[in-house]
Amino acid sequence: MPFAYDYARPALTVDCVVFGLDEADLKVLLIQRDLEPFAGRWALPGGFIHMDETLDQAARRELQEETGLAKVFLEQLYTVSDIGRDPRERVVTVAYYALVRLGDHHVQAATDARNAAWFSADDLPRLAFDHDVIVSMALQRLQGKLRYQPIGFELLPPKFSLTRLQQMYEIILERPLDKRNFRKKVLSLDILEDLEEVEQDVAHRAARLYRFDERKYRQKINDGFNFEL
Amino acid sequence: MPFAYDYARPALTVDCVVFGLDEADLKVLLIQRDLEPFAGRWALPGGFIHMDETLDQAARRELQEETGLAKVFLEQLYTVSDIGRDPRERVVTVAYYALVRLGDHHVQAATDARNAAWFSADDLPRLAFDHDVIVSMALQRLQGKLRYQPIGFELLPPKFSLTRLQQMYEIILERPLDKRNFRKKVLSLDILEDLEEVEQDVAHRAARLYRFDERKYRQKINDGFNFEL
DNA sequence: TTGACATAGTGTATGTATGACACTATAAGT
DNA sequence: ACTTATAGTGTCATACATACACTATGTCAA
Numbered sequence: 354m355p356f357a358y359d360y361a362r363p364a365l366t367v368d369c370v371v372f373g374l375d376e377a378d379l380k381v382l383l384i385q386r387d388l389e390p391f392a393g394r395w396a397l398p399g400g401f402i403h404m405d406e407t408l409d410q411a412a413r414r415e416l417q418e419e420t421g422l423a424k425v426f427l428e429q430l431y432t433v434s435d436i437g438r439d440p441r442e443r444v445v446t447v448a449y450y451a452l453v454r455l456g457d458h459h460v461q462a463a464t465d466a467r468n469a470a471w472f473s474a475d476d477l478p479r480l481a482f483d484h485d486v487i488v489s490m491a492l493q494r495l496q497g498k499l500r501y502q503p504i505g506f507e508l509l510p511p512k513f514s515l516t517r518l519q520q521m522y523e524i525i526l527e528r529p530l531d532k533r534n535f536r537k538k539v540l541s542l543d544i545l546e547d548l549e550e551v552e553q554d555v556a557h558r559a560a561r562l563y564r565f566d567e568r569k570y571r572q573k574i575n576d577g578f579n580f581e582l
Numbered sequence: 583m584p585f586a587y588d589y590a591r592p593a594l595t596v597d598c599v600v601f602g603l604d605e606a607d608l609k610v611l612l613i614q615r616d617l618e619p620f621a622g623r624w625a626l627p628g629g630f631i632h633m634d635e636t637l638d639q640a641a642r643r644e645l646q647e648e649t650g651l652a653k654v655f656l657e658q659l660y661t662v663s664d665i666g667r668d669p670r671e672r673v674v675t676v677a678y679y680a681l682v683r684l685g686d687h688h689v690q691a692a693t694d695a696r697n698a699a700w701f702s703a704d705d706l707p708r709l710a711f712d713h714d715v716i717v718s719m720a721l722q723r724l725q726g727k728l729r730y731q732p733i734g735f736e737l738l739p740p741k742f743s744l745t746r747l748q749q750m751y752e753i754i755l756e757r758p759l760d761k762r763n764f765r766k767k768v769l770s771l772d773i774l775e776d777l778e779e780v781e782q783d784v785a786h787r788a789a790r791l792y793r794f795d796e797r798k799y800r801q802k803i804n805d806g807f808n809f810e811l
Numbered sequence: 812t813t814g815a816c817a818t819a820g821t822g823t824a825t826g827t828a829t830g831a832c833a834c835t836a837t838a839a840g841t
Numbered sequence: 842a843c844t845t846a847t848a849g850t851g852t853c854a855t856a857c858a859t860a861c862a863c864t865a866t867g868t869c870a871a
Contacts, residue, residue: 360630362591365674401589404672408663432661432676434637443633445594447661516819533821534859557817558866745848762850763830780838786846787837 363434363443367412368399368484370430370448370491371422373455374508378473379524381488382453382460383480384419385468390440391481395472397488399446412449420460420469426452426507431490438483450491452507499525501581503544506565512548514560515539522582542580544570592663592672596641597628597713599659599677599720600651602684603737607702608753610717611682611689612709613648614697619669620710624701626717628675641678649689649698655681655736660719667712679720681736728754730810732773735794741777743789744768751811771809773799 371382383395398419402411409427416422430448438444460469472478474492477485499505505521519535539545546566551559570580600611612624627648631640638656645651659677667673689698701707703721706714728734734750748764768774775795780788799809 360593361633363594363631363633364589365592365594402592402663402674404590404592405665407665408661408674429660431658432637434631434676436634436636445631445637447663514819531859531861532819533861536820537822538858555818556868558819558868560819743848760830760832761848762832765849766851767829784847785839787839787848789848 361443363445364439365402366399366444366446367402367408367415368397368446368448368487369412369416369427370397370450370488371416371420371425371453372450372474372491372495372508373453373471374521374524375455375471377524378475380455380471381474381477382420382422382469382471383478385470386481387467394481395470395478396481397448397484398469402447408447409449412447412451416451419467422451422453422460426504430487430494433483433487435483446487448487448490450494452495452504454508454510456510496526499582501579503565503570503580512550512562512564514552514562516560518563538582544573544580590672592674593668594631595628595673595675596631596637596644597626597675597677597716598641598645598656599626599679599717600645600649600654600682601679601703601720601724601737602682602700603750603753604684604700606753607704609684609700610703610706611649611651611698611700612707614699615710616696623710624699624707625710626677626713627698631676637676638678641676641680645680648696651680651682651689655733659716659723662712662716664712675716677716677719679723681724681733683737683739685739725755728811730808732794732799732809740793741779741791742793743781743791745789747792767811773802773809 373380373382382398384398386392386394386396398415400411400415400419402408403414406414408429412427413423416425416427427449428451430450432445432447434445436443438446455471460471474488477488479485480488495504499522505518505525509517509521515536516532518539519530519532522535523530544566545563546569548562548564550562552562553559574580602609602611611627613627615621615623615625627644629640629644629648631637632643635643637658641656642652645654645656656678657680659679661674661676663674665672667675684700689700703717706717708714709717724733728751734747734754738746738750744765745761747768748759748761751764752759773795774792775798777791777793779791781791782788803809
């Protein structure tokens, strides 16, 4: 050991709250535990950090290993350290949250054959450890951040209608928004590209499709404008 | 070891960005290192977490030990984990930031006789490790949070004038505010108690003193109002 | 082919918040 | 009493937020 220090070290893990959006609900991805403690209970995907990777890398690796998800939006959330949170021994966990497009990725059962499934964020089963607390924090963060950063697009397919965009905000913020005001506001921000294209295979008037123009967004941010919905 | 797991463990430390406010500047508290690496360089107060304390507790303990500060506002900031950030071995650090009232506490040299001193946040010396990055993050967080949470009061004495309050916002946000608009806004929030008392020993018209009414603030928050400056 | 249905798309009017702006009031010190 | 230093105060114009209801367009089925 290269320097004088003899404290015992807590184990260090990363856990990930993965959000997805379906037609009507915000979903959270959970893994069913096969081992004690909490065998059979649902839990957040996660695992131990390796010595040759950063926490971000560890979170991505675990996500890939346990759910098959790759290249998703991922951000650090909070580090939890309560003494008894793992009954086996002292574990400190760095929590992350991720946003994924439900269509893009089929969530695969983990390589080690554990069960993975999506649950509605407002109707979760009992979770292992203090994972319920972590999920609440992630939800709060998502709701807060959505107002002043355009992260919601990470949950939508690249092409979307304004109605769908509005639904996304309504689902996450848990309140209805006025259609005309929403459209006025979001179009005035001038960060959407009108694709001059409409939905296909719908049994009613088809909606125009838009794309989030990240280039334009960054430009505007640099010029000191601030997004807010 | 109570469960099967054979990964090596990174060392876990907490570091703390302590902010204070003097007449004209936002200050950061630093400790001068006496050991290699970075001997002689200034660094954030911090140290190793113990097995019987949470990260919050560790941050408070280190702050107390190294600077004599106790009972300050303290909040977790971010966990940094880059591979080479400590040249000796793998160290993961949970960064905190704290807000203290400069008048209240005389900062003492650390118990172990290291040097502690306040530096202007916009004119810091070269720091050890990646502490400059951590300080930038803390500053950003402070600026961001100040807009929608009344944390700035943690930097002011219990009784303060509106001018002083305005200065605090100007110093932290790094831009001038209009005096009349500021007063209109802050008084309309109705979270300050007019103490019916004025400054003493000033060579000009004395300013009324106010107090932040946290009770009233919490009440309003519950009733779903949102602070914003 | 036409009518029913489902959703897309659109504008105005009113209230509320924001931002720019300059002078008078009061206390201490000489 | 006058100088100095800071406290304290109001109006107007503009931008932004909110409330609100009807017409347009496409599919499908009778």
